[in-house]
Amino acid sequence: MDKVLKTLTELHGPSGYEQEVSYYIQEEMRSVAEDVRVDGIGNVTARIKGEKPGPTVLVTAHMDEVGFIVKKIESNGLLRFEKLGGHDDRILLAQKVRVKGRYGLKRGVIGTIPAHYQKFDEAGRVRKHHELYIDVGARSKEEVEKLGIDVGSTITWASELEYLGDEETGRYVGKSLDDRAGCAVLMNLMQSLQDQQFAGEVIALFTVQEEVGLRGAQVGMAQVDCDVAIALDATVTSDTPEPLLDDTLRLGDGAGVKVLDMSLIAHPTVKEHFIQLAQEEEIPYQPELFTGIGTDGGAVALANKGVPTGVLSIPSRYAHAPVEVIDLEDLKAVEKLLLAFIKNNDEQTSFAF
Template structure:
């Protein structure tokens, strides 16, 4: 594996559901610190590396989000099984017989999501969507007392377990939590290029990751208040429409076809001036762009753009297959092109350019 793929593997295999992002935050800080003037955190755990090209220049925020979708223990049954609630959006049929990790105060426990055996299902049950409340986690405990002795408590976070790998000779990345460790790594990669390659930029860059995006863009609000950016980019993912069964949907984004710009979602309408700057820059670099419009979700840009008196913001990222499951797929090429594009955009964002965007 090349270095950036190894970094992606390490980040995705860490556990970090919303509200329990500490492990991921520490690893992202390790990636940011060598290339930053300083590392800053808000009180919820969002972490950013600051690099000043020009101290008096505008503040540019690049943010992935540290958290992944997962679960939380809500009950320990008399038989030692764990009932749970989703943290973030899940489709229950993606969960049957999948492995999970329960993080307790005594350490991690491997578990398996179980349900009724197919042999025992009625015809009516076979035809319906399984409810999440009907599923449970089996950690091998024989009783509630044994599960508690193993360290399990109500409120413990539960994360998907999936080993990162590649497809098509390394061209495609596959694993859990690409949503949105890919955005976090993109922020770190842009900061690395600005530092190691000695690329000048007329601004102060804050690159890193927020917490609790999957449960309401919460870390985006606190991070924006802390940094007070002049321009903000949410580095995130979107649905890929290039798989069977998606033909009837209006979206056209697919993996390997270039970075994606979100023009409209449930939390934000893209800032027209910033959108033009990014699309013009992509054209100059011959980087293909894809455009997404969907009211089914949102990104941290939904909080960034309403911070203070307003902050021109844009969501940029990658098309990803099989979002919010134990295994997603994206193209490494899309990541590399997004990094090229963001570096070029940052080099343009001096005070004059920011004022022009606002007009």
């Protein structure tokens, strides 16, 4: 898991430009799955059939990460940019980024005024992203072009996966854990199913463009039929001391079992099945109810004629920042609960409303 997670998080794949991630997952899945396909916008599907009849279970995780895209190159070599996905303007200043141009990744920083000027500035003012710029070390527009950077070049955070504190904490910090952590769990599941007996079929759907409106899931679901669906995604914890947080979801307390978010009211049969399995298997879990987020589960549930859909969430601190934090024990709990869900199915299993 460590190696796959590190590889996935360090790939460059903002929304709409997930090629590196898609290619990597394709190659890895071809060694374990019977049928691997890539659709026109980059979604990857892989299928594994069990030894006995049973339901078709679709499990989905999104490949894209929040990022930026070059909007304009100034005459002095600074880059103006637009957002790809949801960002908080308050954390943009003075962050390191990577710009992917024609000649690969180039280092950059989002500029800010020095602290010495602060007393002349408006106290408390948050600069909007369209006021900001990225410095890639170029002195002119021509030097930017020599670096291979153009309007339309994509940008991600410049951070690598590391242990927070040290490996004894069991916590990771890095970029794109939303939702490369979910992709790692799904890839690991498909690998482990080679050695497991289960009923039915499992379809893995790795989607693009989740962060800009669940677009990949809408396309992906038009091409598959399933009896039940599970979305894997990072979710936000509320266990730090900010006044607006209510301590209802904690890092390290187990898998999140979705109850409700802005995109989905979890199917009651699927939700209750997760809770029952978690209790029987003694897998740590915590109910998750938060209207400030959405997942591919929202698009999956409304696909075709309607699909019973649940979500397993990976608790995360500092979402959509270069320093997202997850706990390895939560990741393991999600994986165990997902595997238990699949192995518990048989020919009589129903997810009727």
